[in-house]
Every structure is written in C-alpha cells, then in structure tokens.
Amino acid sequence: MKKSHDSFEEFPQDDVRSAIRSGIVQAKEQAEPPRYRVANWKRKITYGLCSAAAVFGLLVGSSYFSPALASSLSQIPIIGSVFGNSDLISLQQAQKSGLTSEIGETQTVDGISVTLDEILYDQNNITIGLVIESDKELEDFYFGAGMDFTINGKNPSGSTGSYGEENLSETTRTAIQEINVTEEMPEEFELGLMLQGQKGETWYFSTPVEQITDIHKISVQHTQTVDGLTITVPEMSISETGVSIAYESVEEETDFDLSRGGNIEFHVVDQNGNEITGRSGGASGERVKDKIEFRSSKQFDPLDSSVRELTITPYLVIPSGGGGVEIDENGKETELEFKGHLIKPVEFDSFKVRVPQID
C-alpha cells in the first residue's frame, strides 16, 4: 500500500471504532429483521363502525315493512366511492376533483372478495381504497396491519403508513390503506400490493400508479437547533389534496427509544389564526455513526384560497405510554422497554411561510 496523503494526521481511533460498532449493529439488524413491529405502524382508529352498521340495519329493517322503500333502496348502491365516503377531507376533495384512479379489480379467495376500488398518489401518500365482501362474518383485524407493497417488483427499503377499516355490515367492509411517499418512489411505477387474511389467504394486485401533477413546491429552508436536536424544513408541497411539510432531524443519540426526531409534529395556523388540521404521518429514522437522523413528511388538510401565510410551530409529542413487542422469525416475543419518560422535552421557535397565489 502506498503511504496515504493524510497519514501524518492523528489516527481517529474513536471514529474508527464507532464505525466498526455501527457496522456490526447494522449487520445484526439486517440479519434478524423484526417480522412484525407494532411501534412502526401508526394505525388509525376504525371509523364509525357501529353507527354505519346500525344505519344499515335500520334501512334493511325498514325495507322489510315497506316494499316501496325496498325498491328505492335497490337503486342506491350500498357502497359508493371508498374515498368519497371517507371522513378525510383530502380524499373527498381528491375524489370530487377526479384526481383518483378508479381500478375496480376484484379477486376472490375462499369466499372473500377484495376489490381494489381506487388509488390516489399525491405528494404525501399512496392511498388505496378497498372493498371487502365475504360469505361469512369476519373478525375485526382479520387482515392484520394491512397491505404489503412493492415498487416495480422490488421491496422498498422501509415504509410507514396506516390501515383502517370501516364495517358496513357483518360481511362487508371498506378499508383505506395509506403508504407514505418516500424518495425511492418514482413519479410513475408499477405498484404491487399484497393483502393477507388471518388464515393465510392472500390477495395480490398489481397496477400502474402515477403521481398527480398539480403539486406546487415551496422552498422553506428553515433550520433550527434546540438542545442538540437540529430540525430542517427544506420545503412544503401544496396541492388540491392537502399540504405536506417535509422535515429532517439530526440528533446526537444512539438509542432510538430516546431520540426525539421521530416524535416531531407541526402546529400550523393561517394569517387569521385558523388552524390547518394535521394528519398523522410516520417517520423513518436511521442511525448514522453516533447520530440518529429522521426524515418525514407531515400531512395537513387542503388550504382554501384565502390562505396567504402560514405560521408553523414544530413541537415534540412525548409518548405517555407504549413500548411494544418484537416477534422474531421463530415467533419468540421480546418486550420492548418503554423509555418515553426519559425523553427530554424541547421547545422550538415558530417560523412563517408565505403561500403564493395558485390558480
């Protein structure tokens, strides 16, 4: 080996040892990937399940006594658009504006039909609407934590998202699967989807998806460091389906359970003090040497045309309880210790972003 041009510098033993240790930890994580980690998926609450079932029961019951009502009911499709019926403003808006792609592909396995109803790919998420009909009543959480997916046939390196169901009757439910958009997703690609039932039944779908085009990016470039935690908001995206605030955080910490970057949320108000409602979004983090870096994009409801300026205040949500269970490939469960009470609180400054007029 030739002598290095930097060999006269002092040998950085601590850095080298830290790189070696990080490499070993990385290898251990790769060798034993947790098959199922509850904490990684932010599940959504199943919406208004009882009320929907009650309304449906009432309608069916009334139609038994009134043939006229029964006749009119037969004209109304019980299930309209999954997005149109959802309680999320962004999805209703997207459906109304024709930004979603209607798929309508149905697959039936062991008496359970799963229909891929529609898909929306905006700046925040790929949102998938499903209609599930079965011959027999299915238990809650029959489909576990929701769908797995592939990008052009390849598994993504990591993903966050959510899955929620709405029961319309004992044998009919709709579901909304959200997959948070990451850098590795091209604007157009073949999305592979896999849903698994409790008894191992599997439904596969494959469909091309394309991101909506009217997404306006606003450069923000805001950085602040508080108590060793640096957050950077490089940009914001605005479209008809909502707003997303991208952020990156870097913190000198090696324990994921104590790191704060993944627990950052944003409080957003317009120039008149009206709050823009936020929706939860996952964050994915990685350890780089002695630091933990998080990247995420937080989602908010669409802005109305009167909004000219936003005041954004980052804040930390310290979990009050939690922990989790990690299950390895042999089914062995390891309880993950809850360390939320050890997380140090931090207060960030607000910053303002001017919203340009968009026609």
Add this chain to the structure above:
Amino acid sequence: MKHDIQTVKRAINGDAEAFEELLFKEEKMLYYKALSYVGKKEDALDAIQETACNAFLAIGKLRNPEYFSTWLFRILIRECYRLLKERDQMMPYEESELLKRLDRKQDEETDSFHLSEALSRLNSTYQICLILFYYHDLTVKDIAEVTDKPVSTVKTNLRRARKKLKSELERSYQLNEKVT
C-alpha cells in the same frame, strides 16, 4: 497469523464481541488502507462501517480462519471501490508514486503534468485498472474480484489502458511542444 485462531472461530460462529475484537486489532490498517483508496476521512469511515457490516454478515462462510485478514481487506477494498463508484468519484492517487511505477514499464521518462493529463483522458474503467494495478499493487485476480469482472476482462482492460495511456502521453507531449 496475527489473530488468535480461537477468536476468529468464535467470530465465525457469530460471536459479535470476538468479531469486534478482531476488527479493533486491525483498526489502523483498516483506516489507512481505506483512506488510501477513498482519500477522505469521512468516506474512509463509511467504507469501514460497510465493511464491518458485510464482513459480519458473511463471516459464517469463511472456511479458512487463518486467512481472516486477507479476507477482511478484500471486503474493505471492494467497499471502497463500490463507494467511489456510487458517488461517481475517481480513486485518488499520488502522482509521483504512480509515475515511478509506470515509468519502469515505459521506455521513456514521463513527467507528472503529462501523466495526470493523459490519465484523465482515459475512461474511468481504464483509470481504475491502472491505479489498482500500479498504485495499489493489486493482482489481476484481486482487481477482478473488487470490480466484479472476469479475470480475462481485467487483463484486456489493463492492456488497452496501457496502450491508450501511451498514445495519450505522446499526444500530450506533441501538443505541449506545439504550444511552446
């Protein structure tokens, strides 16, 4: 062999502490070797981290514990090469050292200015071949392993690289003569 064979065997059986101990013993060599390939401290540390990761994942397949060091440094060089390729960076070298080596194979003496100019005109595959072979003293077989190419391809590339370098050097001299 400088490593305790029992420690290597423990590492082969998946003992992370034994593996860490082995790498700590090689820490200086790992760092300076990586630095000689990638040129920057931060890149050298990245290459070491990737090496530790990939070596730990693959050590179960190491059949001869006595070749642990050779095996480890092959992984390191491969990681350095991969990192440079990924970042689209050229492998750094000391001009005077490379010149000394190359001049032994050339009929006439070259100077540093003409060499770096001629080398920069070669495509990156040829440049890498020459640097790995003359500057880092890697054998054709080692280069084939690091760059993931067949030995015959590396031989051909080396032959063409030398030929091309010679003609580029001649061109560079002619051009400079015209200017002066």
